[in-house]
Amino acid sequence: MSRNKSPRPVKASPVPQAQGPHRRRSVASGPEQLDGDACLEAVSFLVHCHDEPSVFQKMKMTFEHRQNLVHDSQRTTDVLKTFPRFLDVKGLLNQDFALLFGEETSSKLLEKWDTTFKPKVIEEAKHLTKSTELHRLLKAAEKYEEDDDTNWDSDMASVLLLLHLLPPTAGRKRIKISASDAVDKMVHFHKSCCSIDEHLRGREGKQPYILAVGRAQKRVDTFYIVVDKQLIPCQATRSLGAFDELFKSHYVFNLSYDGSLVHFYTFVQTTVYSIDITTTNESPRVREFRAKLFN
Numbered sequence: 300m301s302r303n304k305s306p307r308p309v310k311a312s313p314v315p316q317a318q319g320p321h322r323r324r325s326v327a328s329g330p331e332q333l334d335g336d337a338c339l340e341a342v343s344f345l346v347h348c349h350d351e352p353s354v355f356q357k358m359k360m361t362f363e364h365r366q367n368l369v370h371d372s373q374r375t376t377d378v379l380k381t382f383p384r385f386l387d388v389k390g391l392l393n394q395d396f397a398l399l400f401g402e403e404t405s406s407k408l409l410e411k412w413d414t415t416f417k418p419k420v421i422e423e424a425k426h427l428t429k430s431t432e433l434h435r436l437l438k439a440a441e442k443y444e445e446d447d448d449t450n451w452d453s454d455m456a457s458v459l460l461l462l463h464l465l466p467p468t469a470g471r472k473r474i475k476i477s478a479s480d481a482v483d484k485m486v487h488f489h490k491s492c493c494s495i496d497e498h499l500r501g502r503e504g505k506q507p508y509i510l511a512v513g514r515a516q517k518r519v520d521t522f523y524i525v526v527d528k529q530l531i532p533c534q535a536t537r538s539l540g541a542f543d544e545l546f547k548s549h550y551v552f553n554l555s556y557d558g559s560l561v562h563f564y565t566f567v568q569t570t571v572y573s574i575d576i577t578t579t580n581e582s583p584r585v586r587e588f589r590a591k592l593f594n
Contacts, residue, residue: 318579319556319568320549323370329398330356332363345384354388362398369553378552379529389534392524396547400574407572408543416571417457419592424460432479436460439517452517455486455538465566465588467559481559484508485545486538488516499528506557507548509533509541524548546572 317323333341341357342364348354358365365382369375378385385391397405421440427433439447439456451459462478462485469475486509489498495512507526513519522533522541526548533541546567549556556564566585568574 318575319565320554322575323366324399326363326366326398329362330359333360334364338364342381345382348384351388354384355391355394358382358384358391358394359398362395365395369551375553376527379526385531386529387532389532392531392544392547392551393534395551399550400572404572404574405547408546408567409540411571412454412457412539416461416592417454420457420461420464423464423588423592427463430479433460433463436463447517450516452519452538455542458539458542459486461566462560462563465562465584468562468582468584470558476559481557481563484557484559485563486511486542488513488519490514491520495530499525499530502528504557505554507545507552507554508557509538509545511538511541526552526554 332338338361341361345354345357345361348357361382365378368378368381393405417440421437424433424437424440435450436456436459439450440453440460442453450456459482462481466478467476467481484504484506487498489495489510489512491512491514495510498510502525505527507524510523510525510530511519512521512523519538522535522538522544523530524533524541524545525531531544531548533544535541535544546564548554549564562582562585565579565581566588569576569579569581569585570589
């Protein structure tokens with residue numbers, strides 16, 4: 300007697316969850332959010348408002364609308380046109396990131412870098428093969444050459460040492476570049492006497508980076524985050540604060556990490572800010588480096 304075999308149920312493949320900046324996050328608690336006509340009125344009000352406290356409040360109340368915008372693939376590039384106050388009011392980027400993750404996560408880099416990370420990064424960088432640039436960065440990070448205006452300050456030098464410790468690797472769609480070449484994808488120094496517009500016109504790529512404008516690398520007057528050739532003035536006056544805002548811009552505007560900086564940014568994301576620790580697909584290089592740093 301033959302037995303009818305019922306077909307085995309086919310397991311549905313899990314839909315891969317977006318990681319890092321592209322992950323859509325639910326905001327558990329926050330200010331009242333506007334929708335419909337009230338939201339459109341607030342967006343219009345923001346364009347012409349000159350009272351900064353009112354700008355911050357209305358930006359809070361339109362946060363959900365802005366998140367819908369940046370996560371809509373057809374409209375994500377419109378965010379700075381719809382909310383142009385990012386381009387002239389400092390601190391809005393920090394506010395949106397804090398609404399996404401909370402104040403505790405938002406403050407982690409500035410609270411922990413000097414004591415928890417910087418000394419360890421400097422120590423590990425001493426074991427790398429010394430190039431001229433690496434030698435200069437180590438001197439700057441340890442503040443051996445206070446009068447050298449051609450180098451970065453101690454904070455930025457230590458962040459760049461981390462990039463040398465987690466350098467770019469080749470990928471399916473990208474060739475391998477050196478850590479020195481990758482630096483310019485994260486921070487670019489621009490002399491204050493030169494045209495910023497000319498720099499922006501000649502720059503390719505859409506990933507955000509820091510534009511440090513001043514008389515010398517160690518004496519920067521103004522930091523900007525450049526997003527798609529547009530300047531967002533940093534609230535920070537120090538290089539570490541500017542890097543903090545650079546990292547946050549990926550999440551606020553739903554922007555991918557630059558392909559050359561993926562290992563570097565992933566380490567900062569999971570190890571410094573403690574974002575998506577258990578769900579992020581880290582490379583073995585990032586995991587090994589963290590173990591070396593804290594064991």
